[in-house]
């Protein structure tokens with residue numbers, strides 16, 4: 001078979017927020033396309049109008065953009081194979097439904113929901129297939145005149161795929177190898193519904209993959225059961241030679257226990273299962289997202305890439321370019337991948353550490369703005385964050401670590417006060433103020449030397465003095481190196497804080 005250009009598609013249905021598993025599918029498609037110089041298509045599969053949710057398509061676009069999963073062809077990007085939204089391709093599908101009907105590979109069925117229900121009640125495990133279609137109301141059991149009369153009279157119908165029983169259907173999957181299924185287990189799937197003049201998922205998906213020249217269908221394991229039907233559809237159209245290769249990705253599993261990852265697991269253990277926060281337009285319910293929780297997109301990408309794939313060595317921290325260089329399906333596993341969300345937090349910590357302080361400051365500005373803090377230069381913010389980023393996992397942690405750079409303490413940690421603030425402390429702090437006032441050059445090493453010399457000259461207790469100093473400036477005995485703090489903070493602010501501590505921390509009881 002001729003080598004084809006790699007063309008992959010991510011084909012979500014806009015039925016709600018994109019789940020984190022869907023994001024992983026999009027990512028693997030993207031990595032595979034980039035790794036092979038191929039094209040990445042985003043196709044919106046919106047043929048099920050009853051499940052359409054407003055805002056879902058925008059949500060998909062925004063999520064992929066946030067994560068840096070680039071799209072080459074799609075609704076917004078355009079491309080030669082459009083339209084890329086299935087609801088705009090009705091004419092195309094109608095044509096292909098007709099091809100199957102004309103060749104006898106599909107037939108028209110008029111059975112009402114009540115009639116189908118009756119058949120299910122009468123026959124246990126009823127399946128609409130070669131063994132039952134002969135007793136149902138369809139174009140195989142009715143005369144052409146009858147069928148025409150019903151359609152002309154406006155009776156709604158569906159088109160079903162006529163599956164030949166007892167055939168071996170082979171699905172070749174790049175991760176799973178060959179999967180063989182007997183066609184008798186398949187039912188005569190509905191391919192088209194006259195009621196909304198739209199095809200079902202199966203027909204639209206196959207026709208589009210063919211017309212868009214898709215070379216690899218990379219999707220979640222939950223679609224594996226549909227693959228035999230898809231193979232038969234390719235065959236029915238005479239497209240077997242250009243059928244895409246299938247790649248069914250392993251399931252994402254619960255972090256603890258067995259089974260598929262669900263939103264409930266996230267709610268219970270406190271991690272998001274959606275890339276972005278989602279405001280449900282119907283229920284008003286808000287679901288948390290990785291972006292709003294303070295994850296970096298690079299970290300989420302790296303974390304997701306390793307859920308079902310490994311680079312074949314033990315590297316863990318890989319940016320998008322490196323992932324592209326290393327990605328292939330050779331190291332994808334069949335077994336489900338446990339969603340180890342704590343590993344996701346670890347990745348975020350690593351990426352925060354690696355992040356340039358200026359970039360970090362830009363990300364942190366909204367956090368400050370939300371607190372009504374706006375009077376600090378981005379340089380000041382960058383330096384402050386640089387000092388604390390080693391202690392943060394998520395962006396909001398930067399606030400709990402660096403808060404004192406922006407607001408003076410309003411209270412002092414009681415335990416630290418008890419331990420470090422003695423009757424003598426106010427007097428020593430007054431002296432410290434004088435020392436600080438006398439320092440011209442507040443750079444860390446210089447100020448440190450002057451203050452430590454004064455402490456030793458006076459014979460003061462180094463730990464007690466320095467901790468009282470810290471208590472006054474930070475509000476607790478925590479934070480980065482004291483003289484790094486005072487290098488950055490304006491000296492008058494440092495001195496004001498010491499004064500305030502002297503005034504407000506009560507003298508210990510004797």
Ligand code: GLU
Nearest residue numbers: 011012013045205219223
């Ligand atoms: N529209 C399907 C979905 O929502 C696409 C499955 C596939 O990739 O074939 O996931």
